Amino acid sequence: MTERNREALVNRQHAVVAVLATWLVVTSPWVAMLAKVPKNAGFLDYAHIVAGILAMLVGTSYTIMCVRDGGWRICFPWAAGNGGAVGRDLAGLLLGRMPSAEGGGLFAMIEGLLLVALLAAAVSGAAWVLNQGTDLAMAWRDYHVLAARTFTGLLVLHVLAVASHLLDFVR
Numbered sequence: 741m742t743e744r745n746r747e748a749l750v751n752r753q754h755a756v757v758a759v760l761a762t763w764l765v766v767t768s769p770w771v772a773m774l775a776k777v778p779k780n781a782g783f784l785d786y787a788h789i790v791a792g793i794l795a796m797l798v799g800t801s802y803t804i805m806c807v808r809d810g811g812w813r814i815c816f817p818w819a820a821g822n823g824g825a826v827g828r829d830l831a832g833l834l835l836g837r838m839p840s841a842e843g844g845g846l847f848a849m850i851e852g853l854l855l856v857a858l859l860a861a862a863v864s865g866a867a868w869v870l871n872q873g874t875d876l877a878m879a880w881r882d883y884h885v886l887a888a889r890t891f892t893g894l895l896v897l898h899v900l901a902v903a904s905h906l907l908d909f910v911r
Contacts, residue, residue, distance in 0.1 A: 760795040761799075771788045789865075793866065815849075817849055829845040857887055
């Protein structure tokens with residue numbers, strides 16, 4: 741696969757994950773599942789499960805594409821021994837400087853954590869559905885809700901970071 745084709749694939753995966761994740765987050769307040777899919781489950785309940793499975797599959801593939809060939813060093817700077825870049829970005833924020841979008845600093849760390857939270861929400865959601873009707877279902881639901889809320893918070897930070905860079909670029 742050429743670099744150009746790889747980049748096009750990653751961009752398409754990002755778009756699909758973004759649409760699915762946004763839909764899942766926005767519609768989640770209307771999903772009415774606890775220990776199992778209810779007998780009177782509606783469109784949003786089943787659509788949430790299907791969209792979640794699709795997000796898990798595409799999100800896993802997207803994560804693999806992001807971390808391969810050394811990409812993990814950018815997404816997880818602390819794991820690559822580059823925690824200093826994150827520290828410099830945080831210190832710069834306190835001084836009113838915009839963190840760099842490149843080089844594995846704060847914004848890259850947010851993106852890496854966002855990928856982890858996406859996968860945690862997807863896997864815990866799948867485990868919840870697979871264990872429906874059992875004692876484990878409610879525990880998996882709790883994990884799923886925590887992962888989904890973490891994902892949502894990181895998604896907001898990611899959108900703010902992208903918006904700040906776009907605003908800076910326009911100036």
